[in-house]
Amino acid sequence: MAGAGSPLSRSGLRGREAELAELQALINSVARTGSGGMALIQGEPGIGKTTLLAEVLSQARAAGFSVSAGKADELHHIVPLSSLAACLLQGEQPLLSGDVFADLARNHDQRIWLVERLAEVIEARAGDVPVLIGLDDVQWADPLSRFALQQLPARLRTSPVLWVLAGRREPAGPAEEIVAAAAGIFTTATVPLGPLTGEAIAQLADDALGAAVDERVRELLDGAGGNPFLAVEMLAGLRTAEATDDSVPPGLVVGVRSRLRSMNPGTLRFLRMGAVLGRAFGLQDAAALCGRAPAVLIPALEEAVRAGLLDDDGEHLVFRHDLLRQAVYADILPSARRALHREAARVLVASGHRPIDAVPHVLRGALPGDEEAVALLQRAADDVLAVTPELAADLMTRALALVPSVRPLRFAVGERAILVLTRAGRSRDALSTGDELLAARPPLEVFSRLQAALGGTLWSMDLAGELRRRTEAALALGGALPEIAARLAALRTLALSREYDLAAAREAGETALRDAAATGDREARVLALSALGEIAQNAGENALALERFAALSAVDSAFLPEEIVAHLHMDDFETGRRLLLKATEAGAPRQAMMLWAQGQHDLGLGRLDDADAGFLTMEHLEDEVRVPVQQVNGRVIRSRIALLRGDREAAREHLNAARERLGAKPNPGNTAAVLFLEAVHAEADGDAGLSAAKVRQVQQVGDFMRWRLLRDWVDAAVRMALSAGDHELAEDLAAQAEAHAGRNPAVPTATGIAAQALGLVKNDLAMLERSVELLDAGPRALVRAAASADLGRALLSAGRKQRAVAALTRARDTYAESGAHAAAARVRQALKGAGAGGGRAAPVQRPVQGWGALTASEKKIARLIAQGHTNRSAAELLVVSPHTVNTHLTSVFRKLEINSRVQLANVVMALPDS
Structure with missing residues (x-):
């Protein structure tokens, strides 16, 4: 077999001149423009992808690129980040050192957080030199690497980073998903490799055999079908075969066998054990699987390397090509393969490998009833849950399938499967799994545990009524352990937070919190505090909500966004800003929810551009992790922002998107938010009657919606009611605002809006002036502007022109500074009506480009x-x-x-x- 650097080692370049030129042009483009790019080299196994990729890497190095490249492995295709780690840790100047990568691995509690850290490392390198990141056999990339490869190109689109992937043709496979995510971001190129021409194959034969090539050999090479690797292997077989009249076997497996026949039996066994372990494997692991000491296998290793079947990269032994490993692997009897994979899993775990490293062997070798395999799958699922919840869900589903229905273990595994499926966003699967287990009539203690596990599932599905029914039934039956009973009680309180009797809900929550403290169960405490925070918010008790959410985030930092928003409801934007900064520096979990908090902060301060960008980014992150939480509310707010700016088209698009997303999460809060947005649009369209009718519908969704939705927008609702001549509705809204102020006497926004609403209903100048004074003590710019505008119009009606102009001018300037140009324009019209000429000129319409x-x-x-x-x-x-x-x-x-x-x-x- 030819060694490295020989013609055979570069045989994949025969007949690939056009493809190489296309890839060279992409390298030059990234280097010249400083922008990103992506190439996908595709073709069947052995067609020359790896050789072409190697040449691209070589040319990029010569062009001054920092090159990092790796290869995904078939038997490691589920190990989180294993594929991308191979890229980032390779090369003369790896993008990540082993220590840095280990630190990332210890801290990657969130996929988004991890991707951002990886992006920072790559971005920093690309600031000095262009970067090429190559990944071979992308079809076997692990889920977390695929996720990162779908996100990183967009994140790094403004940096000179070239991504070069090589893989087999698989419609709707990982490679296509990655390229599709990059399409439209920068230049992408798909480079298909087809069969070589007869002329190129003839050149391969000349490279290998020189003058020995005759017509018989050329006819035999036709059996390679233009595949360079198969042709090379057949040529290698010819070159090493005995000089006989035997015909050359056409199949690769047979071809490899012809080389293995002359090997020592120990070498053959060693190669087969290696083929079971994967394309790359450790000598220690292969020795353990062979039942021999590593030193004894040195001769076998040396013989395999001499035969051109294995390479030694200094850390692992590697089959020179996947097809070679597959050929050796295919020569093992199927029943023996299963047994060897089971043993390989034990060997890997015993030698200190992570459970996830052994999972591929478990999946190939486990039989129903294998409790050792079930335990290993559960451990692996727990290890990967934070970064690849979908993979964890698949592993738990597989573990559950291995447990016969007659075994008690099935309930314990099923309980964990419910929790993991819910975490992965597969709530329907979780619910069906739970109901199937419950139908088996488990003991009462198990029944309670399963219902508690299903609590989060039902809550995520917005099935509050069903959650209450199930938790109450489980508590009534009894038999639950104290900590499980505490969780059920807390879950029941969470369900009650969506109902009308909030006093009863609070009482139940306090009891649940005491039970959680008595049992010391952290999950019960988190659930109880979360429920009590929801109840306080729904009751309009901002200070109590802050107390609950602050206690909750102290127990679990993942709930910091809720605490930040609670501070904002208290008009404490300084603490909110400080906590946001702390979260940014620390890389807090639930980054989409943190962006929700950031957006609320910016909106409150009148930073419309920042708020809009924040809510847009939040939606993108929720889409990426497939956990939509605030998408309806985000679109509602973005629609209002667009109306304030005067972009009616964008506002309508956001309204339609909010309606569409409401179908997936039709809870009372989302329903009320969309109804109120429809009221705002009806008002903008001049349909006062419809806008007032929509506000009445909001009232009917649930009493608590008045606090959650109309906390900052009740003045707009009052104006809608008055425009429609519905004085009764306006008075009801003003009474709600007054009640809310009574619950929050220390919050300037609450007391100021209450005075504003009452002033509008009663046309009371003194009350409107009082509202402006109160709101001046608060931080909310747009709320102050609205109150000043209401006061100015009322003063105009009363004939007090000079004071009216001062109030209207203040409102116009505040709106304009916030970017609310449509609102500013309406105030400017009022100023013109007062004979003030509208003051400063209206801003020129912002251009689209430049x-x-x-x-x-x-x-x-x-x-x-x-x-x-x-x-x-x-x-x-x-x-x-x-x-x-x-x-x-x-x-x-x-x-x-x-x-x-x-x-x-x-x-x-x-x-x-x-």
Whole structure:
């Protein structure tokens, strides 16, 4: 067999001149423009993908790229991040050191967090030199690596990073998903490799055999079907075979056998054990599977390397090609393979490998009733749950399938499967699994545990009524352990938080919290505090809600977003800002919910551009992890922002999106939010009657909606009612606002809006003036502007023109500073009506393209990036999420019609004030 560097080692380049030229052009483009790119080399096994990829890597190095490349492995295709780790840890200057990667692995409690950290490392390197990241056999990439490869190109679109993937053709496979995610972001190219021409195959024969090539050999090579690897293996067989008249076997398995026949039996056994372990394997593991000491196998290893079947990369033994491993593997009897995989799983675990490393062997070797395999699958699921919940759910489903229905173990495994399926967003599967187990009539204690496990499932499905029915039934039956009873009681309280009798719900919650404390069960405590926080919010008791959510986030930091929003409801934006900064620095979990909190913070301060970008980024992150929580409310708020700006088309798009998402999560809060948005749109369309009718529908959704939805928007609802001549509705709304103020006397927004609502209903100038005074003590810019506008119009009606102009001018300026240009325009019309001429000129309509199209936030970020800041350093300066910076930056590139940071720097430098 030819060694490295020989013609055979580069045989995949025969007949690939056009494909190589296309890839070279992409390398040159990324280096020249400083923007990203992606290439996918596709073809059947042995067609030359790996050799072509190796040549691309070589050419990129010569062009000054920092190159990191790796290869996914068939038997490691479920190990989280194993494929991408192979890329990042390879090369002369690896993007990550082993220590840094180990630190990432210890801390990756969230997929989004991990991707952001990886992006920072790659972005930093790309700031110095262009980067190429290559991954061979992408069809076997593990789920977390696939997730990262779908997100990272978009995150790094403004950096000179070239992604080169090689894999088999698989419609709707991982490679296609990754390329589809990058399409439209930057240049992508799919390079299919078809069979070589007869001329190229003849060149391979000349490379291998020289003058020995005759017509008989050329006819035999036709059996390779233009596949260079098969042709090379057949040629190698010819070159090493005995000089006889025997015909050359056409099949690869037979061809490999012809080489194995002359080997020592010990070498053959060693190769078969290696083939079971995977394309890359450790000598120690192979020795254990052979039942021999590693030193005894050295001769077998040396013989396999000499035969060209194995390479030694210094850390692992590697089959020189996947097809070689598969050929050796195919020569093992199927029953023996299953037994060897079971033994391989035991060997790997015994030698200290992670459970997930042994899972591929468990999946190939486990039989029903194998409790050892079930335990291993459960351990592996627990290990990967935080970063690949979908994989964890698959592992638990497989574990449950291995447990016969007659065994008690099935209930314990099923309980865990319910929890993991719910965490993965597969709530319907979780519910059907739970109901199937409950139908088996388990003992009361088990019945209670299963119902408790299903509690989170039902809550995520917005089935509060069903959650209450089940928890009450389980508690009534008895037989639950104290900690399970505490969880059931807390879950029942969570269900009660959606009902009308909040006093009874609070009493139940306090009892549940005491039970949780008595049992010391953390989960019960988290559930009880969460329920009590929900109840306090629904009752409009902001201080109590803050107390509950602060206690909750102290127990579990994942609930920090709820605490931040509770601070905002108390008008404590300074503490909210401090906690947001802390979360940004620490990489807090639930980053989508953290963006929700950030958006609420920016909206409250009147930063409409930042709020809109934050809610957009939140939706993207929720889409990425497939856990939609705030998408309805996010679209509702973005629609209102668009109306304030005067973008009716965008506002209508957001309304339609909110309606569509309501179908997936039709809980009372989402229903009320969409109804209220429809009321706002009806008002904007001039249909006062419809807007008032929609507000009445909001009232009917649930009493508690008045606090959650109308907390900051009741003034708008009052104006709608008055415009429709529905004074009774307006008075009811004002009474609600007054009751809310009574519950929150220390919150300027609550007391100020109550005075504003009452002033509007009674047309009371003194009360409207009082509302402006109260709201001046609060932080909410848009709320202050609305109150000043109401006061100005009332003063105009009363003939007090000078004071009216002052109030209206203040409202106009506040709206304009926030970017609420449509609202400012309406106030400007009132000023003209007062004979004041509208004051400052209306802002010129923002263009669609060019520097003038950028928002204030986008301009800040553009200047920072042009100065050399990374997304993270820019985010730290602006106290926002790096994800939000990326959202702004994507918009900047689109509006400026550029593709790289270099181009952005040139644009900024050319500005008159730069």
